[in-house]
Amino acid sequence: MSQPPFGQPPYGQRPYGQTPYGQTPGPDGLTPDERTWGGAAHWSALVAAFVALSFLGPLLVLLLRGGTSPYVRQQSVESLNFQISILIYGVVSLVLALALVGFLLLPVVGLVWLVFTVIGSVRSARGELYRYPLTIRMVS
Structure with missing residues (x-):
């Protein structure tokens, strides 16, 4: 395999700030690929929940x-x-199940998780910036 001409990016890589071939940014400035991966960040939690590690x-x-x-x-x-x-909320609810309060909290936590994850998936796939409520922001 020969090297690319001087000033050209290697094959398969695009220069910074350029959109991939065939992907024009929409009115929000996002490519379809960015919207897809933004939505995948949310709905992949639903898929990963099948192994209990969303x-x-x-x-x-x-x-x-x-x-x-x-x-x-x-x-x-x-x-x-x-x-x-x-x-974290689920673990706290499990601990509180010893005091019988957690049995009421666990379904609420599960329902909140499902509803907000679906809302985040839909809004992110549309290109909107979505921020979850009730979130402890640990990763920045």
């Missing part, structure tokens, strides 16, 4: 695509913070 989905999106776009990074960090917060 924070793995947003963490993978952050590690794989967080460096390519500020929008994808912001959405994956926001989703990661929410998933960790919900995990």
